[in-house]
Amino acid sequence: MKKLFDGIINFQENEFLKYKDHFTSLERKQEPHTLFIGCSDSRIDPALITKTLPGELFIVRNIANLVPPYRETAEYVATTSAIEYALTVLKVDNIVVCGHSNCGGCNALWNESLLKNSPHTKKWLELAHPVKKNIENHYNLKTIDLREREWITEQFNIVEQMRHLLTRYNNKTLKILGWYYIIETGDIFNYNSGNKTFELIRSSESK
Numbered sequence: 001m002k003k004l005f006d007g008i009i010n011f012q013e014n015e016f017l018k019y020k021d022h023f024t025s026l027e028r029k030q031e032p033h034t035l036f037i038g039c040s041d042s043r044i045d046p047a048l049i050t051k052t053l054p055g056e057l058f059i060v061r062n063i064a065n066l067v068p069p070y071r072e073t074a075e076y077v078a079t080t081s082a083i084e085y086a087l088t089v090l091k092v093d094n095i096v097v098c099g100h101s102n103c104g105g106c107n108a109l110w111n112e113s114l115l116k117n118s119p120h121t122k123k124w125l126e127l128a129h130p131v132k133k134n135i136e137n138h139y140n141l142k143t144i145d146l147r148e149r150e151w152i153t154e155q156f157n158i159v160e161q162m163r164h165l166l167t168r169y170n171n172k173t174l175k176i177l178g179w180y181y182i183i184e185t186g187d188i189f190n191y192n193s194g195n196k197t198f199e200l201i202r203s204s205e206s207k
């Protein structure tokens with residue numbers, strides 16, 4: 001716990017001072033350009049991997065970066081309300097669905113015994129069941145190794161969640177992006193809906 005408190009003091013004495021004017025400008029307003037939907041995984045840092053500052057990303061994170069299909073409901077729906085707020089109140093320009101390598105949530109789709117004491121997680125991951133079904137329909141699981149199944153699941157999952165967004169928010173001005181982040185290399189692959197592949201984001205392409 002000491003590490004956390006030491007970190008706060010360190011932040012106040014260093015980073016905060018460096019960005020003091022920026023923080024002052026954010027005192028009473030936020031105008032984020034992007035809604036970032038990412039996994040809760042501790043190894044993902046949306047601001048770090050996009051080199052963005054506070055005020056730029058509106059972030060919602062959950063296990064396996066899932067997007068429940070839009071529905072009318074009386075339940076308390078965190079992800080759905082965060083998406084709704086980002087689009088109707090903050091009016092973001094972009095939505096990024098960011099999945100990642102070695103995703104525990106995606107892996108649990110194939111090993112449900114891991115979740116025998118986590119009934120809510122198991123229920124939550126039902127949102128990715130179409131992904132599993134889709135893979136079973138397209139691949140012979142006996143001929144692909146576990147690593148291959150892992151990345152196929154993570155990538156199919158990103159596309160499935162983009163599809164869920166499109167069922168509700170499909171307009172020309174909003175950009176919906178799908179990213180696949182590789183933890184150990186820092187590479188990010190952007191989904192190309194034209195040829196249905198994930199393409200590495202390179203320096204010449206980001207301009």
Ligand SMILES: [Zn+2]
Nearest residue numbers: 039041103104
């Ligand atoms: Zn994950």
